[in-house]
Amino acid sequence: MHIMRGVAIALVACVGTRAMAQADPTVLDKIIDEGKNRNQVMKHLRYLTKDIGHRLTGSTNLQRACEWTADQFRSFGLQNVRLEKWGEVPVGFDRGKRQIARMVSPTPRDFEFTSPSWTPGTAGLQRGVAVKQPTTLEEFETVKAKLKGAWLVTQSAPRRGGQVTDEQAKLQAAIDGSGALGLVYGSRNELVITSGRYTNLTMETLPKDVRIMVRKSDIDAVFEQIDAGKEVVLEFDLEQKFVPGPIPVYNVVAEIPGTEFPDEVVIVSGHLDSWDGPGSEGCCDNGTGTMVAVEAARILMASGAKPKRTIRFVLWTGEEQGLLGSRAYVEMHKDSLSKISAVFVDDGGTNYQGGLVCLKEMEPILKEAIEPAMKAFPDLPMQIRVVERMPRGGGSDHAPFNAVGVPGFFWMETGRSNYTHVHHTQHDHLDYAIPEYLVQSSTNSAAAAYIVASAPTMLPREAQGTDGGK
Numbered sequence: 001m002h003i004m005r006g007v008a009i010a011l012v013a014c015v016g017t018r019a020m021a022q023a024d025p026t027v028l029d030k031i032i033d034e035g036k037n038r039n040q041v042m043k044h045l046r047y048l049t050k051d052i053g054h055r056l057t058g059s060t061n062l063q064r065a066c067e068w069t070a071d072q073f074r075s076f077g078l079q080n081v082r083l084e085k086w087g088e089v090p091v092g093f094d095r096g097k098r099q100i101a102r103m104v105s106p107t108p109r110d111f112e113f114t115s116p117s118w119t120p121g122t123a124g125l126q127r128g129v130a131v132k133q134p135t136t137l138e139e140f141e142t143v144k145a146k147l148k149g150a151w152l153v154t155q156s157a158p159r160r161g162g163q164v165t166d167e168q169a170k171l172q173a174a175i176d177g178s179g180a181l182g183l184v185y186g187s188r189n190e191l192v193i194t195s196g197r198y199t200n201l202t203m204e205t206l207p208k209d210v211r212i213m214v215r216k217s218d219i220d221a222v223f224e225q226i227d228a229g230k231e232v233v234l235e236f237d238l239e240q241k242f243v244p245g246p247i248p249v250y251n252v253v254a255e256i257p258g259t260e261f262p263d264e265v266v267i268v269s270g271h272l273d274s275w276d277g278p279g280s281e282g283c284c285d286n287g288t289g290t291m292v293a294v295e296a297a298r299i300l301m302a303s304g305a306k307p308k309r310t311i312r313f314v315l316w317t318g319e320e321q322g323l324l325g326s327r328a329y330v331e332m333h334k335d336s337l338s339k340i341s342a343v344f345v346d347d348g349g350t351n352y353q354g355g356l357v358c359l360k361e362m363e364p365i366l367k368e369a370i371e372p373a374m375k376a377f378p379d380l381p382m383q384i385r386v387v388e389r390m391p392r393g394g395g396s397d398h399a400p401f402n403a404v405g406v407p408g409f410f411w412m413e414t415g416r417s418n419y420t421h422v423h424h425t426q427h428d429h430l431d432y433a434i435p436e437y438l439v440q441s442s443t444n445s446a447a448a449a450y451i452v453a454s455a456p457t458m459l460p461r462e463a464q465g466t467d468g469g470k
Contacts, residue, residue, distance in 0.1 A: 022308065023454040028447060030303035032376045035443025038302075041295040042435050044072070048291060049281035049430045056117055056276040057318045058089030058198065058247040065272055066252050069315055072294055073254035076301045078313070081254040086328035087318065088246035091201045093118045096239030099278040100125065101214060104233040106225055111218040112426050114277035117196030119207050121240030128181050130222055130232040137167060140174050148179030151234045153226075155186050155219055158211075182210025184234065186219030191425045194277030197321070203244050212236060251325045252315040256300060256307060258453065263336075264309040266453040267343040268293050268445055271319030271326075271397055279426035283433055284419070289346035290315050292438060296445035303446075307453035309341060316397045319347075326397035330404060340401070341458040343408040346445065347396040349422065352437035353444045354414025355383040359390060361460035362407065369451040373444035380414070380440050390462050407459050411441070 048065060055062040066083055073081045101111040104127065115121070131147060133154040134140040152175070164172075187193070192213050225232045252272065258264060270289030274282025281287070297313050318324030330337065346353065353373075358366050363384055370382050390402050398408030413419070415437050422428040452459065 022456055023451045027303055027305050027450065028372050031299055031305065031447050031450060032372055032443060034299045034302050035439065035446060036376060039295065039439045039442060040298060041291050041438045041442045042433070044291040044294050045283065045287055045433060045438070046430060048287050049283045054095070054276035054280050054282040055272060055274045056093060056095070057273045057321055057324070058092045058245070058249055059276065060092070060094050060243070061276075062249075062273055062317060066250050066315070066317070069252050069272065069290070069294060070254070073252070073297060073313065076298045078254040078297055078301065079257055083250035084253050084329075085248050085250050086325050086332065087249050089198055089249055090245045091118065091198055091203060091206070092243030092245055092247040093196075093198070094241045094243060095276045095278075096241065098237055098239035100235065100237040101212065102235060103222060104235055106230045106232065107221070109218065109221055111214040112192055112279065113212055113214045113218070114192045114194045114426065115210070115212050115238055115240070117194060117276055118198045118201060118242075119196065119240070120210055121238035122181070122210060122236055125235055125237040126181050127233060127235040130184070130226060130234050131180075132226065133183065134171065134175070137171050137174070140171060144174070144178060147175070150180050151236070152180050152183045153185070153219065153222055154183065155223060156188075157185050157213065158183065176209075182212060182236075184212045184214060184219070184222075186216050187213055188216060190215050190217060191421070191427075192277065193424045194275040194280065195424070203242065206242055210238070212238070249317050249325070251317060251329060254297065254313045256297070256305065256311045258309040258311075259306050260308040262310050264339050264341055264458055265312050266307075266309055266341050266449050267312050267314055268296055268449045269314040269316060269343065269397060270346045271317065272315040273317040273320055274428070275320055275424050277424070277426055279429065281429040283428050283430050284349040284417070284422040285424065285428055286319070286347045288350045288433060288438060288441075289348070292346050292442045292445055295442035296449065299442065299446040300450060305446075305450050307450055309453040309458075311449050311453050319397055323397055323400055327400045330400045337404060337406050340406050342452055343398055343401045343406060344411065344445065344449065345396050345398040345409065346411050346441060348411065348413030349417055349419040350432060350434045350437055351413035351415030351417045351419070352377075352380050352440040353382065354380075354412040355385065356409045356411065357385045357387055357391065358407075358409070359388075359460070359462060360386050365452060365455050365459060369448040370444060372447040372451075373440060376443065377440045380437075382444075383412070405461055407461060
């Protein structure tokens with residue numbers, strides 16, 4: 001294994017300095033000029049977030065986004081544009097625009113909130129008194145007369161799973177039959193994070209409980225009034241709809257065919273799906289990454305780029321449910337994985353592309369790949385960080401490729417954006433996108449993909465049998 005690695009290093013040392021020579025310098029100049037001076041990434045992102053909105057896997061919005069991005073690729077002149085089905089969602093879920101949550105009295109207050117995806121909304125606007133959720137059968141007996149038409153409130157999220165005692169089961173059954181409107185609980189902080197699952201869901205087994213998470217400060221305000229002996233009235237209107245399935249789900253694929261080695265591929269990608277909580281537009285996770293890929297495609301076509309290998313753009317879906325679209329892609333295309341030179345994934349928010357993690361053997365080509373953007377954007381430095389083994393873990397769509405030995409790269413995200421503030425939260429909207437960073441990212445994606453696709457060889461791979469770490 002060490003001998004083979006030494007051979008690989010020597011080979012790269014010979015050809016690495018020629019990588020730039022394989023890419024047409026005139027085309028690279030055009031790519032940088034187009035990316036810096038006529039960039040349209042914010043135009044794409046504005047349409048995606050404002051005209052389409054959040055894009056839950058299996059939702060109507062996601063299907064609209066898939067069709068729209070495919071149309072964009074066609075309009076740029078890409079070839080082999082298609083929606084590639086990878087699976088089905090048993091029950092679809094659409095969260096509507098009518099989303100209201102507030103305290104009506106004694107002190108009016110609008111809440112920031114969410115509810116789990118694939119759970120029921122309200123039957124229109126529902127107003128009721130807030131009652132502390134009983135935690136024992138004895139407590140239930142003292143409040144049961146108040147529960148019909150009331151909102152149960154608790155300061156933290158209900159526990160899910162684990163052992164359920166007989167008393168807990170009886171208590172839950174009593175609450176379920178009480179006529180309460182639903183449960184309102186607090187987040188750990190001022191962020192409300194949306195999640196949910198459709199596993200084993202059918203139209204016959206839909207959940208019936210309305211569950212609403214509000215900010216910690218919101219639930220604290222409710223309890224402050226209740227503890228002061230005041231009647232608290234809450235109202236909620238959650239427009240949410242289940243859609244009978246199965247709902248087909250797709251990755252969006254488009255190509256710039258290679259001129260010399262069309263069967264060898266460089267993939268530029270990001271995930272198009274998002275979570276769908278109220279307030280979220282699916283902007284920084286991951287409208288930014290997918291619109292960077294879309295704009296990179298436009299820049300390359302506008303620059304007349306003719307790479308030696310095929311540059312394939314893939315917008316994954318099902319990422320938020322466990323990298324489902326990319327995992328399925330690896331399985332569906334297992335016979336051609338040896339022809340994939342590299343997979344680039346942009347999925348870290350609105351910060352700029354700050355570099356890559358790679359093996360020593362890969363470093364010369366990848367250094368050449370980021371050099372044009374480094375020169376074009378000197379105030380946005382980038383780096384190549386060398387590691388002994390390619391990572392096997394990771395929470396994005398590069399991971400399924402690295403798991404089978406295909407070089408997968410997650411662009412480092414560098415800059416001033418606080419990703420935690422927007423990640424799956426009510427703040428994931430266009431106001432938090434940073435235009436100058438996305439201009440750099442889309443320009444770099446175009447130039448890097450062109451250089452790697454035009455390199456003398458495919459990107460070297462880790463020796464088979466290497467024990468990869470996380």
